[in-house]
Amino acid sequence: MRLHLLALLAKEPAHGYELKQALELTFGAAYPSPNIGQIYVTLARLEKDGLVRAVDVEQSNRPNKKVYYLTAKGRETLTAWVEEPTEGPRVRDEFYMKLILAPLTGIADRMVLIGRQRRHYLVLMRELNELCESTDPANRVALLLIEGAMLHLQADLDWLQRCQEELL
């Protein structure tokens, strides 16, 4: 979450709660709603590393609030993040390790493993369908995130089928 917060602060200085709201507004239900405590802890670490700085802003009849802004070092870190290529989705699949190794030990049968895994993926897909249905059609950012997850899941299922064809 460090870099996500830096990106939001590059747009404008903000306090912790505003950052939480900005994340929720942008990604809708498709992004796990960040815990406010987690945001404050992350901001404190970013401050310690010199990537953000905080100023106290006085509020009438309320305690001061801390507004964070990006430092030059923070901007550099953010730029490096944006410019470096991003890792693709997992290639070393945990299920694949199970599928290959478990039958060698006699603990499991490949056909059973694949069948169970397929149904598990379909459970996840059903939940994505429901998430898609309950997401505001105007929130394209969230819908694209969901669609991306669906496409990954479809690829996982297709691959499972390839494993089944080749290994059984």
Next chain:
Amino acid sequence: MTLKAHNLVKIYSNTGVPVHAVRGIDLEVDDGEFVAIMGPSGSGKSTLIHMLGGLDVRTSGEIWLDGKRVDSLTESAWAVLRRRKIGFVFQGFNLVANMTVADNVELPALLAGVSPREARERREFLLERLTLTDRATASPGRLSGGEQQRVALARALANQPSLLLADEPTGNLDSRNTRDVLRLLGEVHRDGQTIVMVTHDARVAALADRVISLLDGEIIDDGRIPRRRSATGTAGEVIDLR
């Protein structure tokens, strides 16, 4: 409608060398159940679904619909049965080229003896749900693959069949159109129609109660897709799992 197949076999021998497309399938589908059939190409999925709808003759074995044995019915008896109780979505759509979209969808209802008014209302409802209303007067040849596919689904549902059989009904759809189809299938399922569907599309398969996997003409896995307790707790977790 309940469906039962017992030791169903299909051997094609038109090229001289017999090909075992389906090798002894046993299957029971409860009334109102939605079953997805998955498997690689050549695994016998299409042959199986065609046999279940009487569109391909079985080599041996039994098929029972609502407790009646149907595998030995004549072609015309099958045609009557389909008209009254079965909707079929073909992979190649099979729309009537010289009729409008509207007529294609109304035809099965009219053949089944529904009044023209009811047939029209049902057609309007289905085309609206599949965002095809503005294509009603077009001929199928002028439609995109995705549009033809949705017309084929509308036609299959025109009679509110107690059994819907479908062979890859979303193969040509983009994600927005798939969403319309998913919504409609979900409703049809909730209304209690029995559905057996061949699909490689996980979005569609995920609507099913049960998934069957075929490989080399045999069922190698058959199990329910479990429902988890409140999936919507924090929706983001679904994606976070990835």
